[in-house]
Each structure stands twice: as C-alpha cells, then as structure tokens.
Amino acid sequence: MSVSITAATPAALAWLCWALLAAGCASSLPTRAEYQRIEEGTGAIVLLHFDLTVDGEPITLNARSALDGTVAALVTQFGEPVLQPESKFTETVRFFEAGEWRDGWVFCVLAPGxxxxEVSSGSGSxxxxxxxxxxxxxxxVDVPLRSEVVYIGTLRSNVLTGKLLFGRSPAGFEAxxxxxxxxxxxxxxLAAECFADLHPPTTSIMFRxxxxxxxxxxxxxxxxxxx
Amino acid sequence: MNGLRTRLSRRRVGAIVSLLFLLRFAVGCVYIPGPEWTVIEGQRLNADQLAFIKAGETDRARIEEQLGPPPYYWVDFQTMIYHWRVENGIFVVGAPGGGAAGITTKEYLLLIQLDPANRVRRYGIIGGDPLTLGFFNIKSRRERIRQWLASGIDQEAGTE
Structure with missing residues (x-):
C-alpha cells in the first residue's frame, strides 16, 4: 500500500484540469449555451494572443505547450480560478482547433467584469x-459590458530553457x-473568420x-x- | 448433473469475479479534526484586532492603516476582503492497492462593507466549509461573499 501526502489547492486542481484538457481533448468553438450567454449579454468571448519564442527561436504553440511548461494561463477572480456556472473545475482558456493554439490565439468566455x-512558464525539474x-x-483584465468579443492583447516574450538530464526544458520567461x-x-x-455572426471585437488591453x-x-x- | 455443477461453478466464479471487481472500487476515508493553530495563508485576525472598527465611524483609510491594504476589494459592493487559511485536521483515504493522506484546511474571510462615504456599514468574519480539502471546497469565495452580502444582517465581528 502506497501512501502519498497531498495538500491540493483549488488553483492547483484547476490548473491540472486545464493541463489535462489541453493534453487530449481540444475544445470546440463556443457552445450553444455560451452563444446564448453572449446574446443575453452575460458573457463575452475573450481573445488572447501569445507570440512567443523559445531561446530566441519562433515556435508553434500546441496542446503540449502547457504540459512541457512553455506557457500556461489561468483566469482568476478573488484569487480563485473562475468557475463557469455550468461546470465546476472547468478550464477557462481554450483552443480554436484540435490541440492547436491557432497561431498562438486562445479564448475563453467570461461575464463582464x-x-x-496568471500567465506562467517553466518546469520544476x-x-x-x-x-x-x-x-x-x-x-x-477588464471585460466591458455589452461586448460580444473582447481582445485583451498579445503577449510577446522569450522563454529560456534549462538543462534536463537528457535535453532541455522551459525554465521561464526571460526577464x-x-x-x-x-x-x-x-x-x-480572426474574429471575422471565427465569429462572423458576432460584433467585431472590442479592444480592452490587459495591464500588469x-x-x-x-x-x-x-x-x-x-x-x-x-x- | 455435470452440467448443473458446471453452471453453479460458473455462477460462483462469476460472483467472485464480480466481487473482486467491486472491491477494486471500494474506498474508505477518515477525517480527523484538529486545532486551528497553523496559518498557512494570509494573516489571522481576531475580534480584539478589529475592536477599533465602528460602524458609521471608521473609514477605509483607518482600516488600511491598521490592517494593511485588503487583498481584494469588490468595487460594486464596496466591500474590503481579507482572508486567511488554517490547517484544521487531516484526512486519510484508503483503497485496495493505494491510498493518500494530507491536511485539511479551512478559510476565513473578514468582510467589511463600506457606505457611500467610505465608512464602515457592517463587517463580519465568515468561516469556510468545515471540511475543505482544497479541491472539495464546496463554495467559492465569491459565492460565500455574495451570500454574506445578501444576508443583509448587520453584525459585529464574530464567526459564523
């Protein structure tokens, strides 16, 4: 019988859920229920763009990028991951296509507010x-009222790698x-292509x-x- | 006769296999409550430290001077939010072939609602769920704060 000591936090679990989802099942575009929220004004598609290099080399972000520590993103409110009303412990940042961060673009659906x-990079081993x-x-991040699509900015950074026993792995964002x-x-x-039936995006650039x-x-x- | 024996034997084997299959999922869980001595997040505040707060008199600046800036401020409800988390016991989960053990925690929130003049309207300390294993936290902070705000009951500092 093996025994392990754990003290999980909601943030850690939500991150884990997100990482697991990122690993296998890529999400689709907004669901019917989410479109309904957008129509009712209780939700908006929030667009985020990553423009990253690793050790100075351009990369294509994909589902593995969260698992290998290149980059991960988590939306919080009152210090806790945002839980969608329809499903607890859900992830909040999704892909556009199967396992791919379409040219670094991801999205989530959030209520105005x-x-x-939290954007993180680096593996601990x-x-x-x-x-x-x-x-x-x-x-x-501010999601304005009466917006259907909100663009919050493009994060540009260089990720530096460190040594593993065999090979290299992301260490974090270069300061x-x-x-x-x-x-x-x-x-x-992007919005015209993916969300043609919605209003053009409102720009509300996030700040540090x-x-x-x-x-x-x-x-x-x-x-x-x-x- | 041989056919009957074979059927019985098959049934018996089937029952054993089914039982083993069910045991595969049998688990046990024990929660042992403990004292709330160790603060693992935030700064613990007690009624004595809050004695300076008077409804209708104390303003936000005075509170921040005494307690520091709050980690969160809910603008729409003019509510300052302080929080701290304490260890309150251990849990042990056992299952065939494995198990886990860890600490359980409980979170407290100090909520101070201000009036339009930025003076204290009411305040209170609310406790989290009695058994919070992190991922089994039943209510989010937001839900708990919302519930307190909706309760509309003026209260002195105390623990719910």
Whole structure:
C-alpha cells in the first residue's frame, strides 16, 4: 500500500484540469449555451494572443505547450480560478482547433467584469536553469459590458530553457522580455473568420498587476442588486 | 448433473469475479479534526484586532492603516476582503492497492462593507466549509461573499 501526502489547492486542481484538457481533448468553438450567454449579454468571448519564442527561436504553440511548461494561463477572480456556472473545475482558456493554439490565439468566455490572468512558464525539474527568468506574471483584465468579443492583447516574450538530464526544458520567461502588444487588426481578422455572426471585437488591453489590492468589478451583479 | 455443477461453478466464479471487481472500487476515508493553530495563508485576525472598527465611524483609510491594504476589494459592493487559511485536521483515504493522506484546511474571510462615504456599514468574519480539502471546497469565495452580502444582517465581528 502506497501512501502519498497531498495538500491540493483549488488553483492547483484547476490548473491540472486545464493541463489535462489541453493534453487530449481540444475544445470546440463556443457552445450553444455560451452563444446564448453572449446574446443575453452575460458573457463575452475573450481573445488572447501569445507570440512567443523559445531561446530566441519562433515556435508553434500546441496542446503540449502547457504540459512541457512553455506557457500556461489561468483566469482568476478573488484569487480563485473562475468557475463557469455550468461546470465546476472547468478550464477557462481554450483552443480554436484540435490541440492547436491557432497561431498562438486562445479564448475563453467570461461575464463582464474584472479578472486577473496568471500567465506562467517553466518546469520544476531542471538540473540547471538560466538566471534572470520569471515564472509568473499577473495581469488585470477588464471585460466591458455589452461586448460580444473582447481582445485583451498579445503577449510577446522569450522563454529560456534549462538543462534536463537528457535535453532541455522551459525554465521561464526571460526577464525584461515580456511585452503586452495591441494587435487589434489581427484580432479583428480572426474574429471575422471565427465569429462572423458576432460584433467585431472590442479592444480592452490587459495591464500588469503590480501588487496591492486587487479590485474586482462584477457589473451584472451590481445591476441585479439595484433592481 | 455435470452440467448443473458446471453452471453453479460458473455462477460462483462469476460472483467472485464480480466481487473482486467491486472491491477494486471500494474506498474508505477518515477525517480527523484538529486545532486551528497553523496559518498557512494570509494573516489571522481576531475580534480584539478589529475592536477599533465602528460602524458609521471608521473609514477605509483607518482600516488600511491598521490592517494593511485588503487583498481584494469588490468595487460594486464596496466591500474590503481579507482572508486567511488554517490547517484544521487531516484526512486519510484508503483503497485496495493505494491510498493518500494530507491536511485539511479551512478559510476565513473578514468582510467589511463600506457606505457611500467610505465608512464602515457592517463587517463580519465568515468561516469556510468545515471540511475543505482544497479541491472539495464546496463554495467559492465569491459565492460565500455574495451570500454574506445578501444576508443583509448587520453584525459585529464574530464567526459564523
């Protein structure tokens, strides 16, 4: 009988779920229920773009990118992963096509409000890691009311690798290499192709959370309360 | 007669196989509650530390001066949110061929709702679910805060 010690946190479990989903079953475009939320104004498609290099070389992100530690993303509110009302412990960032981050684009469906996006890189089993790497960044994301598609920015960074026993593995983002870009034109092109029946994207570029109080807004709940 | 014996034997074998198959999924779980001594996240606050807070008098600046800035502020409900998590026991799960053990934790939230003038309207400490194994946390922070806000009952600092 083997015994293991565990003290799982909701964040860890949600990340695990996301990683498992990323590994095998790629998600489809928004479901019928999600489209209904968008029509009702209680949800919006949030578009995020990754433009990464690894050791300076361009890469194609795919389902393995989360598992091998290249990059992972998690949306939180009040410090906990955002749980979709229809299914607990669901992941929040999805792919466009089977296992592929279509040119680095991913999306999720969120209600209007303020969220915090954790973007992480690096695997913990390296024999030696380069100096000056950063494993996690946090951004504030605002999803405006009455938006059907929201583009929150393009994350550009270089991931540095470290040594494994055999080969190399991502160690983290190169310090100082991360930039949040505004590529609304590309977001509009993607949205026109994938979400032709929805309004063109609204741009609401995320910004770095630098510490202090995390302000949270949930405008729909505020409206409900005032009724 | 031989045919009957064969049928019985097949039935018996089938029953044993079925039982073994069911035992494969048999599990046991034990939860042993313990004292809430160890804080593993955040800063524990007690009623004495909150004695300076007076509804209608104390403002946000004074609270931040005493307790530091809150980790979260729910703008729409003008609510400051502090939290801390304590160990409150251990759990052991056993199953044929394996098992697991670990600590259980319980989270507390100090919620301070302000009025439009940024003065304290009401405040309270709410506890998490009695048994929180992290991934078995029944209610999210948001749900628990929402429930407290909806309760509309003014209360002095206390533990629910």
């Amino acid at each position: 303020t969220y915090y996006l 390296l024999l030696s890691a380069p100096e000056h790497v950063i494993n996690k960044y946090e951004f504030r 100082g290499s991360l930039q949040v870009m505004d590529d609304t034109a590309a977001a509009s092109t 959370y630098e510490g202090g109080t995390r302000e949270v807004r949930t405008p729909l709940e505020a409206i409900d309360t005032k009724r």
